Amino acid sequence: MNYDYDLFVIGAGSGGVRAARIAASHGAKVAIAEEYRIGGTCVIRGCVPKKLMVHAARFRDSFHDAVGFGWRIDTQPQFHWPTLREKLRAEVSRLSGLYRQNLERHGVEIFDSRAEFAGPHEILLVSEERIVSARHILVATGSAPWVPHNIPGAAHAITSNEIFELDELPASIAIIGGGYIAVEFACILHGLGVETHLLYRGPLILRGFDTELRERLMEALMKRGIHVHTHADVDRIERCEDARRVVHTRKGESLKVDQVLYATGREPYTFDLHLEKAGVELAANGAVKVDEHNRTNVKHIFAVGDVADHGVQLTPVAIREGHAVADRLFGGREVPALDYAGVPTAVFTTPEMGTAGMTEEQAREALGADGVKVFRSSFRPLAHSVSGREERTFMKLLVDAANDRVIGAHLLGEGSGELIQLLGTIISAGITKQQLDATIAVHPTAAEELVTMREPS
Numbered sequence: 001m002n003y004d005y006d007l008f009v010i011g012a013g014s015g016g017v018r019a020a021r022i023a024a025s026h027g028a029k030v031a032i033a034e035e036y037r038i039g040g041t042c043v044i045r046g047c048v049p050k051k052l053m054v055h056a057a058r059f060r061d062s063f064h065d066a067v068g069f070g071w072r073i074d075t076q077p078q079f080h081w082p083t084l085r086e087k088l089r090a091e092v093s094r095l096s097g098l099y100r101q102n103l104e105r106h107g108v109e110i111f112d113s114r115a116e117f118a119g120p121h122e123i124l125l126v127s128e129e130r131i132v133s134a135r136h137i138l139v140a141t142g143s144a145p146w147v148p149h150n151i152p153g154a155a156h157a158i159t160s161n162e163i164f165e166l167d168e169l170p171a172s173i174a175i176i177g178g179g180y181i182a183v184e185f186a187c188i189l190h191g192l193g194v195e196t197h198l199l200y201r202g203p204l205i206l207r208g209f210d211t212e213l214r215e216r217l218m219e220a221l222m223k224r225g226i227h228v229h230t231h232a233d234v235d236r237i238e239r240c241e242d243a244r245r246v247v248h249t250r251k252g253e254s255l256k257v258d259q260v261l262y263a264t265g266r267e268p269y270t271f272d273l274h275l276e277k278a279g280v281e282l283a284a285n286g287a288v289k290v291d292e293h294n295r296t297n298v299k300h301i302f303a304v305g306d307v308a309d310h311g312v313q314l315t316p317v318a319i320r321e322g323h324a325v326a327d328r329l330f331g332g333r334e335v336p337a338l339d340y341a342g343v344p345t346a347v348f349t350t351p352e353m354g355t356a357g358m359t360e361e362q363a364r365e366a367l368g369a370d371g372v373k374v375f376r377s378s379f380r381p382l383a384h385s386v387s388g389r390e391e392r393t394f395m396k397l398l399v400d401a402a403n404d405r406v407i408g409a410h411l412l413g414e415g416s417g418e419l420i421q422l423l424g425t426i427i428s429a430g431i432t433k434q435q436l437d438a439t440i441a442v443h444p445t446a447a448e449e450l451v452t453m454r455e456p457s
């Protein structure tokens with residue numbers, strides 16, 4: 001049977017763009033459809049503008065630290081949000097343009113249109129009102145912010161989709177949630193001068209991460225002046241006549257703020273995709289069910305990234321999956337399945353968190369209390385002995401007592417996101433603690449602690 005394309009990709013985010021480009025480089029005839037902007041969440045309203053905002057927010061610390069180093073800052077530095085917002089827009093547009101050029105250079109046909117399934121091999125291009133066919137189809141539609149709509153007044157809140165486009169920064173904000181987005185934006189907005197309240201329904205933010213790290217981070221956020229409200233289950237949100245919002249919790253507390261941000265997770269974006277017309281099965285949460293090679297129950301249809309039901313919503317995972325699907329289909333390569341448990345990750349709070357491998361709780365559960373050696377280091381970075389900043393850096397390595405391999409690394413402090421990249425490699429390569437210790441330290445750095453932690457604690 002003849003098809004219009006060898007591969008049709010729905011969604012030009014991180015995973016879809018990578019798959020399209022690699023498939024085309026292997027000689028496949030590829031098309032990609034995008035209903036919004038090329039680049040997807042990461043480039044347009046996620047990782048990229050967020051990380052730039054992290055940099056902006058951290059200048060507050062730099063101004064403070066500079067004084068300790070002898071700089072005179074005679075006027076109070078002022079932050080001007082519209083300047084940053086325009087720069088973010090420009091950078092996002094530049095990157096989106098680069099993604100487009102890259103696809104075109106590889107001969108991928110781009111449709112600036114919404115695409116939906118019209119049959120097992122058929123795709124409806126909504127803007128063009130026509131149907132095209134493809135031998136293989138990749139669903140790479142990502143995810144969208146999820147807000148608990150049963151909360152009265154939830155519509156008065158914004159999500160991470162809107163945060164980059166605000167006309168002005170609010171004077172105060174309540175952020176609901178305790179995951180990646182909530183804690184990152186709490187630090188960003190606090191750093192930019194917004195009175196920030198973090199409302200988390202549980203006792204300790206960032207459920208799923210190493211408990212000790214979560215405790216230390218929460219303490220650090222509170223010391224910085226972020227108002228962390230735990231056991232704060234939101235009951236309703238009211239909009240006042242002066243356009244401010246009042247957030248009411250189930251405990252009977254109420255908090256009046258200028259803006260409310262919901263950061264309560266992201267849902268797979270399968271809305272109206274009509275996957276049923278192709279017979280593709282969904283999980284209960286709406287994610288596309290896939291096997292370890294990202295293949296759905298329909299053997300020529302694949303799904304990668306946030307829309308797939310493996311539960312790991314991270315850009316590099318989507319990219320790796322998209323690349324692997326293209327390599328397997330058109331490159332004649334056997335690419336091993338991804339080890340999701342081994343994915344290192346950073347949370348761009350201030351102080352920053354980096355984590356790879358097992359948490360201490362997981363390691364003890366898997367290996368028993370005596371099966372794990374824990375090495376810890378907590379220190380005040382050299383610069384802060386002069387800057388006067390109180391913050392400490394914390395590092396923890398988990399080692400399998402039976403074979404001396406490093407099985408977990410948890411960092412809190414400046415540069416943790418950078419350091420954890422290599423610790424991820426150390427863990428996946430099966431490096432032992434002895435091998436780490438045999439490495440000569442780089443002095444004076446924070447990272448040297450990683451090769452000089454001699455005694456388990």
Ligand code: NDP
Nearest residue numbers: 148177178179180181182202207263264265266313346347
């Ligand atoms: P997360 O899943 O990380 O966190 C969701 C938070 O919302 C949790 O604290 C959860 O609480 C809470 N929550 C869930 N439902 C409710 C509810 N009904 N009422 C109140 N609170 C609720 O989602 P995010 O939105 O923060 O981020 C989405 C994903 O994006 C992340 O999982 C991550 O994979 C990715 N991301 C990665 C970043 C990075 O790599 N640095 C940065 C930003 C996002 P509880 O824990 O109790 O369930």
